[in-house]
Amino acid sequence: MLRTVNRVVVGLAGAALVVVGGGVLAAGLDLNVPSWWPWSGPDGVLLARSTRESWAWGAVVAVLAALLLLALWWLLAQLRRRRLAEVLVDSRDGESAVLRGRALEGATEAETEALDGVARARVRLTGRRTAPAARMSLRVEPHASPAETLARLRDGALRHAREAAGLTDLPVEARLSAAKHTERRVS
Template sequence: MNRETVNRLLLGVVGTALLVAGVLVLAGGLDLYGRLGVDPPSRWPLTSPDQPVVSARSRTRWTGESWWWPAVIAGLAVVVAGTAWWLLAQVRRSGPTTVVLPTPGASGLRLRLRTRALEEAVETEAVALPEVERVGVRLVRGSGQQRLRAAVRMTPGGDPAALAEHFETGPRTGVLASMGLPELPADLRIRVVAARPEVTGRRHRHRGRRPRVV
């Protein structure tokens, strides 16, 4: 499971929990149960506007127990540690930092190449292709193997099919062959910016509009 999937899963769980809690508090605060004639289940957290979200009995139920405060502190520590781990995971690279280059005829020699150097080599070759405005390349680890992930932004009116062919036969194949690397799968994402229509005659003002991206 990659970092993007974990992020989406965590955001989905947290968002769902906050949405459910907000709906329950809103229903009780607006007295929707009484207006609709609905009887909420027993021990429902909030059933009327005059009822506190957390009752005094619930707040002081276990405060006299010897295990209560250590359990609260341990729970908060787990939450803080998990949040810090998640933040550090966003900064850390999801892929390898170096790539091992083959060294035929030199047994016992290990030659390593920085991942960023490989990415820059592919970017330099790709940005020189026609109709390319911007290129971003990352080497990631997915499904148990390394993959190139490239995002290319094309000029208006560009041909994505031709660019995909040029990327395969040009930057990717050339860089891998020059470095002696084996076959390396690649994911190519192409964005084409639609050209703005030419306006003749009276000039119209369009507020808040941006170029459409397809």
């Protein structure tokens, strides 16, 4: 869903920039532009001197600068890949197979959530296709021991994930947080 929204927003912004930029270029080259276009030729101005000297001009520049910074931040966020899409698995026959990153994440999450004392688990694969790493976020129940939970995680879900992907090493950063203890009412 988010990918589709991103593409639609980029497409609309690009189309608007092409239309406005083309119109400005046409007016600057003294080509025929429609009568409703704000610039009529190379000497035309967008705003009159009285409008440029008011306080509103500064506000317009500030808003445009903020929009530019927001657009640059959004562009950098789009270019940064947070998730590993696939992991190369050595099939030991000279070829390599591809394991979808989300499938490995989902299987590891399901196995981790099945552990006693884990209320919720989130797994995100990062790194390269040949050398993945994992970031885990665990919500631990109040009765669970963090050391025991991590030991069971290491010996269970993480070992299975490493074996399934054919990896000798899978570095993991695990962040634990405590699940809220809800009091039970007695009636």
